[in-house]
Amino acid sequence: KQEVTQIPAALSVPEGENLVLNCSFTDSAIYNLQWFRQDPGKGLTSLLLIQSSQREQTSGRLNASLDKSSGRSTLYIAASQPGDSATYLCAASGGSYIPTFGRGTSLIVHP
Amino acid sequence: DVKVTQSSRYLVKRTGEKVFLECVQDMDHENMFWYRQDPGLGLRLIYFSYDVKMKEKGDIPEGYSVSREKKERFSLILESASTNQTSMYLCASHTPGSQPSAGYTFGSGTRLTVV
Numbered sequence: 001k002q003e004v005t006q007i008p009a010a011l012s013v014p015e016g017e018n019l020v021l022n023c024s025f026t027d028s029a030i031y032n033l034q035w036f037r038q039d040p041g042k043g044l045t046s047l048l049l050i051q052s053s054q055r056e057q058t059s060g061r062l063n064a065s066l067d068k069s070s071g072r073s074t075l076y077i078a079a080s081q082p083g084d085s086a087t088y089l090c091a092a093s094g095g096s097y098i099p100t101f102g103r104g105t106s107l108i109v110h111p
Numbered sequence: 112d113v114k115v116t117q118s119s120r121y122l123v124k125r126t127g128e129k130v131f132l133e134c135v136q137d138m139d140h141e142n143m144f145w146y147r148q149d150p151g152l153g154l155r156l157i158y159f160s161y162d163v164k165m166k167e168k169g170d171i172p173e174g175y176s177v178s179r180e181k182k183e184r185f186s187l188i189l190e191s192a193s194t195n196q197t198s199m200y201l202c203a204s205h206t207p208g209s210q211p212s213a214g215y216t217f218g219s220g221t222r223l224t225v226v
Contacts, residue, residue: 031207032214034214034215036215036217041199041220041222042219042220043117043201043217043218043219043220044201044203044215044217045217046214046215046216046217049213049214051209089154091215097142097205097207098144098156098159098169099215101153101154102153103153104153
């Protein structure tokens with residue numbers, strides 16, 4: 001059964017830092033990996049989707065990489081801002097399209 | 112952009128009531144999911160559906176049922192609400208592929224309180 005782990009569980013940084021959030025998964029036979037952002041009391045907002053054949057995806061200050069062989073994905077946030085404060089979740093999906101979610105990294109960016 | 116709409120943001124119901132949570136997506140997606148999210152437990156899959164009138168149990172289906180009479184609508188039903196079903200409920204729609212709309216799209220969630 002797929003297991004997804006996110007490290008660290010929580011992170012507090014000053015504004016302007018470059019950040020790396022980690023996501024590891026136990027079964028490398030994934031179809032895709034998706035990163036989400038969740039604000040308190042809200043639903044999940046998709047940030048980046050990486051197909052199994054891709055190595056990385058970029059959107060603005062966000063870059064996500066995927067290394068299937070090592071079972072890892074990283075989300076890189078450049079020049080962090082207070083508005084980036086949220087919980088970040090990753091989800092790995094196999095051929096059944098049922099995602100397995102990590103518990104998330106709670107990020108606080110203080111001015 | 113794909114939109115997934117959950118009918119209520121906040122809901123308060125009494126123990127024993129039958130509760131309907133509605134979810135509608137506007138992109139003709141075949142796959143739809145219901146999750147609940149609780150502190151310390153993460154997201155847990157309740158039910159999912161790959162097509163109209165199809166439904167599959169997820170990890171925690173007890174106390175819940177679902178209905179999918181039309182492709183765009185996936186309803187979660189609490190047959191007799193209990194206080195341990197107080198939670199945040201999240202609906203998601205999914206399409207495979209690599210186009211911009213691919214992957215999972217979530218609704219804004221329904222915070223259900225059972226008193």
